[in-house]
Amino acid sequence: MTEGKLSEDEIALYDRQIRLWGMAAQANMRSARVLLINLGAIGSEISKSIVLSGIGHLTILDGHRVTEEDLGSQFFVGSEDVGQWKLEAAKDRIQDLNPRVELKFDKQALHEKDEIFFQQFDLVVATEMKADEAIKVNKLTRKLNIPLYVAGSNGLFAYVFIDLIEFVSEDEKLRSIRPTVVGPVSSNRSIIEITTRKDEEDETKVYERIKTRNSYKSLEEVLCTATLKEKLTRRQLKRVTSILPLTLTLLQQELNEGSEKIGFELLNREAAAWCGKLGVPMAILNDEYMQQIINQRYIEFAPVAAIIGGTVAQDVINILGKRLSPLNNFIVFDGVTLDMPIFEF
Amino acid sequence: MPRETSLVTIIGEDSYKKLRSSRCLLVGAGGIGSELLKDIILMEFGEIHIVDLDTIDLSNLNRQFLFRQKDIKQPKSTTAVKAVQHFNNSKLVPYQGNVMDISTFPLHWFEQFDIIFNALDNLAARRYVNKISQFLSLPLIESGTAGFDGYMQPIIPGKTECFECTKKETPKTFPVCTIRSTPSQPIHCIVWAKNFLFNQLFASETSGNEDDNNQDWGTDDAEEIKRIKQETNELYELQKIIISRDASRIPEILNKLFIQDINKLLAIENLWKTRTKPVPLSDSQINTPTKTAQSASNSVGTIQEQISNFINITQKLMDRYPKEQNHIEFDKDDADTLEFVATAANIRSHIFNIPMKSVFDIKQIAGNIIPAIATTNAIVAGASSLISLRVLNLLKYAPTTKYTDLNMAFTAKASNLSQNRYLSNPKLAPPNKNCPVCSKVCRGVIKLSSDCLNKMKLSDLVVSIREKYSYPQDISLLDASNQRLLFDYDFEDLNDRTLSEINLGNGSIILFSDEEGDTMIRKAIELFLDVDDELPCNTCSLPDVEVPLIKANNSPSKNEEEEKNEKGADVVATTNSHGEEGIVILGDDEGEIIIDAEPINGSKKRPVDTEISEAPSNKRTKLVNEPTNSDIVELD
Numbered sequence: 001m002t003e004g005k006l007s008e009d010e011i012a013l014y015d016r017q018i019r020l021w022g023m024a025a026q027a028n029m030r031s032a033r034v035l036l037i038n039l040g041a042i043g044s045e046i047s048k049s050i051v052l053s054g055i056g057h058l059t060i061l062d063g064h065r066v067t068e069e070d071l072g073s074q075f076f077v078g079s080e081d082v083g084q085w086k087l088e089a090a091k092d093r094i095q096d097l098n099p100r101v102e103l104k105f106d107k108q109a110l111h112e113k114d115e116i117f118f119q120q121f122d123l124v125v126a127t128e129m130k131a132d133e134a135i136k137v138n139k140l141t142r143k144l145n146i147p148l149y150v151a152g153s154n155g156l157f158a159y160v161f162i163d164l165i166e167f168v169s170e171d172e173k174l175r176s177i178r179p180t181v182v183g184p185v186s187s188n189r190s191i192i193e194i195t196t197r198k199d200e201e202d203e204t205k206v207y208e209r210i211k212t213r214n215s216y217k218s219l220e221e222v223l224c225t226a227t228l229k230e231k232l233t234r235r236q237l238k239r240v241t242s243i244l245p246l247t248l249t250l251l252q253q254e255l256n257e258g259s260e261k262i263g264f265e266l267l268n269r270e271a272a273a274w275c276g277k278l279g280v281p282m283a284i285l286n287d288e289y290m291q292q293i294i295n296q297r298y299i300e301f302a303p304v305a306a307i308i309g310g311t312v313a314q315d316v317i318n319i320l321g322k323r324l325s326p327l328n329n330f331i332v333f334d335g336v337t338l339d340m341p342i343f344e345f
Numbered sequence: 346m347p348r349e350t351s352l353v354t355i356i357g358e359d360s361y362k363k364l365r366s367s368r369c370l371l372v373g374a375g376g377i378g379s380e381l382l383k384d385i386i387l388m389e390f391g392e393i394h395i396v397d398l399d400t401i402d403l404s405n406l407n408r409q410f411l412f413r414q415k416d417i418k419q420p421k422s423t424t425a426v427k428a429v430q431h432f433n434n435s436k437l438v439p440y441q442g443n444v445m446d447i448s449t450f451p452l453h454w455f456e457q458f459d460i461i462f463n464a465l466d467n468l469a470a471r472r473y474v475n476k477i478s479q480f481l482s483l484p485l486i487e488s489g490t491a492g493f494d495g496y497m498q499p500i501i502p503g504k505t506e507c508f509e510c511t512k513k514e515t516p517k518t519f520p521v522c523t524i525r526s527t528p529s530q531p532i533h534c535i536v537w538a539k540n541f542l543f544n545q546l547f548a549s550e551t552s553g554n555e556d557d558n559n560q561d562w563g564t565d566d567a568e569e570i571k572r573i574k575q576e577t578n579e580l581y582e583l584q585k586i587i588i589s590r591d592a593s594r595i596p597e598i599l600n601k602l603f604i605q606d607i608n609k610l611l612a613i614e615n616l617w618k619t620r621t622k623p624v625p626l627s628d629s630q631i632n633t634p635t636k637t638a639q640s641a642s643n644s645v646g647t648i649q650e651q652i653s654n655f656i657n658i659t660q661k662l663m664d665r666y667p668k669e670q671n672h673i674e675f676d677k678d679d680a681d682t683l684e685f686v687a688t689a690a691n692i693r694s695h696i697f698n699i700p701m702k703s704v705f706d707i708k709q710i711a712g713n714i715i716p717a718i719a720t721t722n723a724i725v726a727g728a729s730s731l732i733s734l735r736v737l738n739l740l741k742y743a744p745t746t747k748y749t750d751l752n753m754a755f756t757a758k759a760s761n762l763s764q765n766r767y768l769s770n771p772k773l774a775p776p777n778k779n780c781p782v783c784s785k786v787c788r789g790v791i792k793l794s795s796d797c798l799n800k801m802k803l804s805d806l807v808v809s810i811r812e813k814y815s816y817p818q819d820i821s822l823l824d825a826s827n828q829r830l831l832f833d834y835d836f837e838d839l840n841d842r843t844l845s846e847i848n849l850g851n852g853s854i855i856l857f858s859d860e861e862g863d864t865m866i867r868k869a870i871e872l873f874l875d876v877d878d879e880l881p882c883n884t885c886s887l888p889d890v891e892v893p894l895i896k897a898n899n900s901p902s903k904n905e906e907e908e909k910n911e912k913g914a915d916v917v918a919t920t921n922s923h924g925e926e927g928i929v930i931l932g933d934d935e936g937e938i939i940i941d942a943e944p945i946n947g948s949k950k951r952p953v954d955t956e957i958s959e960a961p962s963n964k965r966t967k968l969v970n971e972p973t974n975s976d977i978v979e980l981d
Contacts, residue, residue, distance in 0.1 A: 011705065012403055016407055017407050017718050020716035020718060045723060048719065053720075071348040073387055074387075076432075078430075079348075093431075156731075288742045295354055296355055299351045299355065303387075303728075303730035303731045305727075306383075306384055307727035327767075336743045340766065341766050
């Protein structure tokens with residue numbers, strides 16, 4: 001893809017978003033190459049949003065065939081496609097969203113992909129995969145220094161994990177009465193530089209351009225060491241959603257046993273242990289949610305996928321456009337209450 | 346396993362059946378609407394009706410994923426329905442129309458729905474659908490996005506806040522004198538170019554009589570007011586140049602606007618005591634022809650290029666003028682009108698030492714374009730779809746026992762409201778007891794056959810309402826749409842007229858108030874006239890609504906309305922020339938800025954607007970007004 005200035009056609013097409021993130025970010029996005037692993041419900045949402053946004057290149061890796069169940073949560077496939085390769089069914093529909101984006105569709109299995117394959121990408125998004133697979137991908141992305149997003153859902157409940165390894169972001173905001181100061185702002189984020197500029201029309205307004213260093217941990221490390229102790233106040237700890245320990249339990253279960261099935265007793269016991277590690281009271285667990293997350297395990301649901309996919313795609317666009325501070329580093333979503341906290345591990 | 350397997354696992358067999366037999370209305374098939382349509386199709390709503398007035402535009406394609414280049418200029422509603430066919434499993438009914446058009450969408454048409462999803466881009470329609478939802482007690486899921494900011498709010502009539510319970514962002518206003526005499530920002534010059542200059546030259550009637558008695562000039566300086574009036578009259582002279590189609594006279598326009606008028610301003614010394622003086626163009630700048638620079642939309646040319654572009658574009662519009670019946674409206678997507686406004690604004694900016702702007706930037710300000718992206722729309726639509734399950738009480742393990750336990754949703758991280766929350770999900774507040782729409786009055790629907798309109802006398806209607814709800818003798822009756830008095834103790838002139846003779850018809854809303862009680866009065870009732878041709882002749886059925894006695898001082902105060910009406914003379918930036926009130930923030934798509942020195946519509950549209958500022962939850966305004974880094978979000 002050509003670097004440099006946007007054409008008048010591109011400016012007209014992307015008008016409503018250029019007004020949000022500027023010409024430079026739009027031009028940056030055009031040179032970016034992204035890999036999306038798995039075109040499920042969340043993958044469909046992510047590919048839709050980033051193809052519309054005008055990213056340079058997207059490779060979608062998916063070796064599944066369309067099932068009847070896919071029809072209940074995915075919009076790139078129809079009933080006439082059942083039994084076909086999902087990528088074959090979806091590819092024209094995806095390309096149709098934005099003919100300017102270079103798309104590649106790859107049906108090869110993930111485990112057959114090597115370092116050289118991954119090397120060609122600026123960013124990897126892995127959806128709807130087991131924790132053991134995700135950790136393998138994460139090891140590669142760490143080795144190759146590629147940002148990684150992992151997203152998955154269990155019915156109404158979902159999570160996003162982000163590993164950008166280390167990422168320096170620049171934000172601009174209006175200076176408040178208390179100017180921003182250089183130094184750590186949280187366990188994973190530290191402000192390293194602040195420059196100011198005056199508004200060209202209103203001299204009383206001063207903008208701060210803030211450089212923040214975001215550091216990240218691997219998924220493997222998060223699953224070993226995640227805690228909220230000393231990060232949240234006692235009151236905040238009491239209000240942490242039970243989806244957090246439940247999600248972590250399910251992810252770890254996939255590592256320990258490689259097993260998909262988990263019974264109520266085991267989940268209860270392991271989630272309680274996670275509460276201990278996190279430093280949250282066990283009282284946040286409730287039987288109904290535990291039963292539901294077991295029932296709904298691995299289930300895809302369109303509106304949940306829309307929210308999770310939108311969240312991931314927005315962050316991908318932000319970091320490719322080199323704007324705004326990225327997510328850091330673990331988000332869970334409760335589709336019953338629409339609660340969607342961000343945790344730093 | 347069949348396609349509904351996952352859904353059934355999540356909501357259960359019974360709820361699945363209920364969903365399959367439910368019917369919903371989706372208002373808007375644009376940014377949020379495309380996303381919502383996809384979500385609610387995949388959630389297997391039995392029947393989905395989609396209303397959208399718009400056609401597809403190129404600038405929609407970055408987010409409205411159901412539309413393609415080849416669909417440009419096609420209706421959104423029908424195109425969307427075609428685009429979803431491969432994954433659709435619901436009955437879809439598209440309408441290309443305005444949801445506020447009562448003849449196409451009468452009140453009883455709305456009654457067929459179990460729930461309404463709003464995916465709108467303007468305040469007028471949001472208010473209208475909210476009102477419909479209140480009259481019919483239909484749950485409404487309201488939503489909106491602007492760039493990274495998004496919100497979703499379920500509205501359960503009588504149980505939770507309605508759309509009008511919290512104060513909405515009001516359009517920006519500028520005093521006339523800032524626009525006419527002392528601009529200090531690019532927007533002042535753009536508003537001048539678009540609303541005064543362009544309208545005066547190309548869109549106004551060719552007569553010089555402006556009603557300016559009730560203008561608020563934003564200044565008491567008599568000299569300046571005189572100058573503004575004088576200048577307005579001179580603009581009519583300029584219009585004659587346009588009509589003459591004599592391109593050689595265009596420099597006269599430049600001379601008048603950018604030399605003579607500026608010199609007159611300079612002569613008013615009061616204005617420049619604390620301000621930098623403007624510098625008029627020179628004769629040589631106007632009369633030295635330069636070659637036209639076809640500059641890119643995102644760059645700013647030199648002043649000399651602006652001047653020569655102004656001359657060229659004026660000539661072009663001059664040629665168009667007679668071909669378009671001597672009337673050209675400003676339209677941000679009409680490149681000629683945009684270019685004219687941009688060059689005129691930039692020349693004025695240059696004169697006043699204000700930075701010039703690119704056409705791209707001026708388009709945003711002049712067209713009031715709101716940035717819009719796919720991701721925010723997807724997130725907000727997802728939240729709307731999810732909460733509909735709880736509004737319809739379809740989640741057995743999370744039963745809806747109290748509607749105020751349900752959640753609204755805001756983008757928290759993206760809107761810079763919180764660093765540790767992607768969405769915030771405050772619980773719904775109960776109705777604001779001062780809300781003019783949902784709480785100050787009782788509401789109901791009068792079902793009328795159309796013959797009744799022509800037969801029934803006003804006095805008959807008054808009597809039957811009085812008797813039905815036990816009002817005392819002394820009452821008043823207003824046409825609520827324009828605050829027209831129809832009846833009170835010393836106004837009985839209309840008594841013998843039929844309803845149609847006094848211009849009551851389908852969609853009219855009347856307000857019936859107790860004017861008698863000293864300490865306790867009967868609460869006022871607003872009644873919607875729903876005329877239905879299907880009804881048998883002579884049908885006029887009043888709703889069974891309980892109208893309670895309340896303390897007397899709770900009645901809507903007319904004095905406030907009048908006060909408000911009198912001070913509405915600031916120059917107001919609003920959505921469109923039909924006088925609808927402007928939405929600046931909530932839209933997914935553009936409206937227009939209009940500058941208008943008269944009170945909007947001259948009506949008392951929102952009588953108690955000023956009272957609702959102490960509304961219980963005002964987070965939406967907060968989201969929009971004061972993005973900060975602090976975590977304002979408190980849950981539970």
